[in-house]
Amino acid sequence: MAEVAGGGQPEAEAAELRERLRGVKHTVVVLSGKGGVGKSTFSALLAHGLAADGGRQVALLDVDICGPSIPKMMGLEGEQVHQSGSGWSPVYVEENLGVMSVGFLLSSPDDAVIWRGPKKNGLIKQFLRDVDWGEVDYLIVDTPPGTSDEHLSIVQYLSASHIDGAVIITTPQEVSLQDVRKEINFCHKVKVPIIGVVENMSGFICPKCKKESQIFPPTTGGAEKMCQNLNVSLLGKVPLDPQIGRSCDRGQSFLSEVPDSPAASSYRNIIQRVQEYCDQHRPQEEKTI
Amino acid sequence: MEEAAAAERNNLGGVRYILLVLSGKGGVGKSTISTELALSLRHSGKKVGILDVDLCGPSIPRMFKVQDSDVHQCDAGWVPVFVDQEKSISLMSIGFLLEKPDDAVVWRGPKKNALIKQFVADVAWGELDFLIVDTPPGTSDEHISTVEALRPYKPLGAILVTTPQAVSVGDVRRELTFCKKTGLRVLGIVENMSGFVCPHCSECTNIFSKGGGEELAKHAGVPFLGSVPLDPQLSQSLEDGRDFIQEFPKSSAFPALTRIAQQILDGVSQGSS
Numbered sequence: 001m002a003e004v005a006g007g008g009q010p011e012a013e014a015a016e017l018r019e020r021l022r023g024v025k026h027t028v029v030v031l032s033g034k035g036g037v038g039k040s041t042f043s044a045l046l047a048h049g050l051a052a053d054g055g056r057q058v059a060l061l062d063v064d065i066c067g068p069s070i071p072k073m074m075g076l077e078g079e080q081v082h083q084s085g086s087g088w089s090p091v092y093v094e095e096n097l098g099v100m101s102v103g104f105l106l107s108s109p110d111d112a113v114i115w116r117g118p119k120k121n122g123l124i125k126q127f128l129r130d131v132d133w134g135e136v137d138y139l140i141v142d143t144p145p146g147t148s149d150e151h152l153s154i155v156q157y158l159s160a161s162h163i164d165g166a167v168i169i170t171t172p173q174e175v176s177l178q179d180v181r182k183e184i185n186f187c188h189k190v191k192v193p194i195i196g197v198v199e200n201m202s203g204f205i206c207p208k209c210k211k212e213s214q215i216f217p218p219t220t221g222g223a224e225k226m227c228q229n230l231n232v233s234l235l236g237k238v239p240l241d242p243q244i245g246r247s248c249d250r251g252q253s254f255l256s257e258v259p260d261s262p263a264a265s266s267y268r269n270i271i272q273r274v275q276e277y278c279d280q281h282r283p284q285e286e287k288t289i
Numbered sequence: 290m291e292e293a294a295a296a297e298r299n300n301l302g303g304v305r306y307i308l309l310v311l312s313g314k315g316g317v318g319k320s321t322i323s324t325e326l327a328l329s330l331r332h333s334g335k336k337v338g339i340l341d342v343d344l345c346g347p348s349i350p351r352m353f354k355v356q357d358s359d360v361h362q363c364d365a366g367w368v369p370v371f372v373d374q375e376k377s378i379s380l381m382s383i384g385f386l387l388e389k390p391d392d393a394v395v396w397r398g399p400k401k402n403a404l405i406k407q408f409v410a411d412v413a414w415g416e417l418d419f420l421i422v423d424t425p426p427g428t429s430d431e432h433i434s435t436v437e438a439l440r441p442y443k444p445l446g447a448i449l450v451t452t453p454q455a456v457s458v459g460d461v462r463r464e465l466t467f468c469k470k471t472g473l474r475v476l477g478i479v480e481n482m483s484g485f486v487c488p489h490c491s492e493c494t495n496i497f498s499k500g501g502g503e504e505l506a507k508h509a510g511v512p513f514l515g516s517v518p519l520d521p522q523l524s525q526s527l528e529d530g531r532d533f534i535q536e537f538p539k540s541s542a543f544p545a546l547t548r549i550a551q552q553i554l555d556g557v558s559q560g561s562s
């Protein structure tokens with residue numbers, strides 16, 4: 001039941017995209033089958049984590065056109081993009097962390113983007129072709145849930161340059177895992193390598209009695225069993241921590257607000273593994289030179 | 290000829306009330322609310338159908354434990370899947386049309402729109418008191434197509450689901466705008482996953498904060514249908530495809546869930562008297 005695009009891209013367009021994305025070393029796409037499992041939170045923290053040492057240039061692109069949450073999570077709500085001679089310029093959180101989202105194009109928080117596929121695809125293309133990304137070590141792409149227009153388009157347009165791989169986010173229960181298996185099949189179909197799976201919201205530790213509850217029970221063995229069965233890596237598990245949501249609502253990085261929490265250390269490990277994966281998969285250009 | 294046949298079919302002719310369940314953000318509990326609303330309405334003696342228009346991530350078949358069922362054809366179109374002998378709840382979902390459950394539906398808009406039109410026109414629902422439409426998150430192809438296709442049948446309105454935190458409430462504000470623009474009445478807002486009571490010590494933690502949904506309802510001048518707490522018995526019951534309303538009347542989410550159904554019932558009985 002696939003209608004995979006790609007291949008049909010006019011050569012001139014591909015060349016244009018390639019030219020614009022030439023300065024991008026690594027691209028990581030963050031996916032999930034199901035909604036609300038923590039993709040944007042992970043994307044935001046991955047961007048923060050990679051940018052933390054100040055040495056790397058990081059770009060975060062939000063292609064969730066109908067429900068952009070990146071501006072709020074990065075503390076950039078109300079910001080607008082600026083037009084410069086060389087295209088749109090991203091909104092910067094730090095000098096080395098630039099962000100682009102449809103949220104920066106809306107005039108009020110009540111504005112709804114009620115768009116069908118072709119219009120969304122057009123904007124995604126613009127985000128890649130018309131934004132002056134400059135030299136970037138990591139481009140992180142946050143996506144909406146599912147396997148539809150946005151996903152096909154981002155994969156198609158980025159094929160002009162290169163995708164290191166995808167990180168897939170899930171929660172432990174079967175209702176979520178059944179969608180993740182579809183997402184994994186999507187990656188196989190469009191030939192995007194899978195860096196690994198992150199199990200989010202696995203277990204909640206009561207702040208009072210310190211005992212754990214499974215709010216989203218892993219009734220079929222959770223992400224661990226699924227990863228074994230499908231032969232993909234499990235990058236780690238992140239517990240439910242109410243402070244993560246609070247940091248996101250305030251637009252702050254949970255990693256620097258509560259660095260000693262189990263969730264923060266789990267995130268740091270996962271970010272480390274993503275980085276190692278990317279280091280081992282150097283961009284094509286460097287290989288051929 | 291064909292058009293005449295389709296018009297004659299009028300598969301939604303026997304459906305009294307159509308309502309949509311929407312949310313801007315994913316994973317906030319649309320399918321959960323759709324499922325529990327259907328179960329509660331059945332408990333009150335109603336006949337209910339659920340049309341699942343989440344084409345990339347259908348959850349409804351599993352939540353009723355009928356994920357291995359297939360739909361069949363009849364003269365009037367597709368026969369929905371019944372979850373019980375009495376045929377009091379019937380379902381239609383793309384999940385019933387896939388060869389393998391893990392198949393990814395990698396479709397762009399136009400193909401999704403075509404299937405949704407078929408879902409609206411060609412399912413032989415028969416007589417129903419309520420048809421609940423469960424949707425994917427957002428305001429895009431599936432939503433526009435569903436609302437357009439249902440317009441001739443004058444849907445009662447939409448229930449908007451949110452979780453309490455600001456990131457989610459922001460998305461529901463955009464969903465409200467969608468309803469306004471498409472002329473869909475907002476039946477009310479449900480705040481889901483608000484508060485978790487520790488089963489070990491009874492301490493309540495607001496994992497996803499609290500109150501955002503109620504505040505938004507006030508701000509937007511639409512009814513607030515209630516807060517459903519995070520309830521491990523609810524998620525477990527959905528995993529196993531059990532009848533939560535029948536089996537867990539003492540659980541923390543039960544009162545809020547039945548109250549939502551009651552408000553819907555009160556609303557339609559007032560409207561028709």
Ligand SMILES: Nc1ncnc2c1ncn2[C@@H]1O[C@H](COP(=O)(O)OP(=O)(O)OP(=O)(O)O)[C@@H](O)[C@H]1O
Nearest residue numbers: 034035315316317318319320321518519520524527
């Ligand atoms: N009040 C609650 N208490 C405990 N678990 C809940 C509650 N509400 C929903 N859940 C669980 O949360 C998960 C997400 O809910 P659900 O699938 O209904 O969301 P959705 O909005 O339909 O998601 P999607 O956007 O992916 O369609 C499910 O596993 C469900 O069982």
Ligand SMILES: [Mg+2]
Nearest residue numbers: 319320343348
């Ligand atoms: Mg759903």
Ligand SMILES: [Zn+2]
Nearest residue numbers: 206209487490
């Ligand atoms: Zn406790």
